[in-house]
Amino acid sequence: MTATYIHPSILSADFVNMQAELERISDADFVHVDVMDNHFVPNLTFGPQMVARIQDVSPVPLDVHLMIDDPERWAPEYAELGAASVTFHAEASADPVALARRLRQIGSAAGVAIKPGTPLEPYLDDLSAFDLVLVMTVEPGFGGQSFMPETMPKLRTLAERARNAGVELRLQVDGGISADTIAIAAENGANTFVAGSAVFGAEHPGAMIGRLRELAAGHQHRPA
Numbered sequence: 001m002t003a004t005y006i007h008p009s010i011l012s013a014d015f016v017n018m019q020a021e022l023e024r025i026s027d028a029d030f031v032h033v034d035v036m037d038n039h040f041v042p043n044l045t046f047g048p049q050m051v052a053r054i055q056d057v058s059p060v061p062l063d064v065h066l067m068i069d070d071p072e073r074w075a076p077e078y079a080e081l082g083a084a085s086v087t088f089h090a091e092a093s094a095d096p097v098a099l100a101r102r103l104r105q106i107g108s109a110a111g112v113a114i115k116p117g118t119p120l121e122p123y124l125d126d127l128s129a130f131d132l133v134l135v136m137t138v139e140p141g142f143g144g145q146s147f148m149p150e151t152m153p154k155l156r157t158l159a160e161r162a163r164n165a166g167v168e169l170r171l172q173v174d175g176g177i178s179a180d181t182i183a184i185a186a187e188n189g190a191n192t193f194v195a196g197s198a199v200f201g202a203e204h205p206g207a208m209i210g211r212l213r214e215l216a217a218g219h220q221h222r223p224a
């Protein structure tokens with residue numbers, strides 16, 4: 001059975017009590033850290049200094065999601081501060097393959113993200129350049145939005161292309177993932193699940209992480 005990974009998004013955490021919030025999700029595989037610059041998306045979170053402090057105190061490794069312009073300028077900083085994976089948006093990058101190579105050289109896993117309306121085709125021949133592909137299941141910018149099922153064919157195509165090419169990829173979904181939607185994403189090929197409001201809004205985040213993991217594992221993608 002392929003591993004499934006649950007990444008709570010701290011976008012839905014209490015920013016003033018970040019260390020305590022990180023402790024609440026210590027059962028997770030990774031913590032998903034949304035960096036927004038108010039240019040690439042109409043929202044603003046934090047930058048490298050805050051992420052470095054999160055890296056210092058987090059009980060689980062960091063999965064950084066950069067929703068920023070000019071990732072060539074900034075993404076390497078997040079790899080250098082020790083993030084386990086750094087994912088930048090294809091729409092914002094001048095050369096996604098070159099940037100992924102740089103991130104790997106620094107020592108982090110390299111991820112590329114695409115918005116719901118962005119076609120997959122330009123990247124399908126370069127899958128081996130990446131460790132992770134993030135298919136956004138909402139328009140990036142805000143937590144608490146509804147899952148967009150129309151993104152699922154892209155995920156399925158990606159899963160099939162990666163398998164046919166023999167490329168081991170983490171296929172990540174982000175946006176609207178909950179106990180109601182995780183099964184459909186798993187069935188369509190996702191193995192790495194970001195969940196913000198579903199985890200931090202739960203009475204017991206650890207129990208919700210366990211439940212999401214079980215649901216994902218029980219609905220794994222079956223190749224056609």
Ligand SMILES: O=C(CO)[C@H](O)[C@H](O)COP(=O)(O)O
Pocket residue numbers: 009011012032034065067138139140141142143144145174175176177194195196197198
């Ligand atoms: O990248 C993001 C938004 O752009 C967040 O990771 C995502 O929205 C998580 O929040 P939720 O699970 O509540 O949808």
Ligand SMILES: [Fe+2]
Pocket residue numbers: 009032033034065174194
């Ligand atoms: Fe995210």
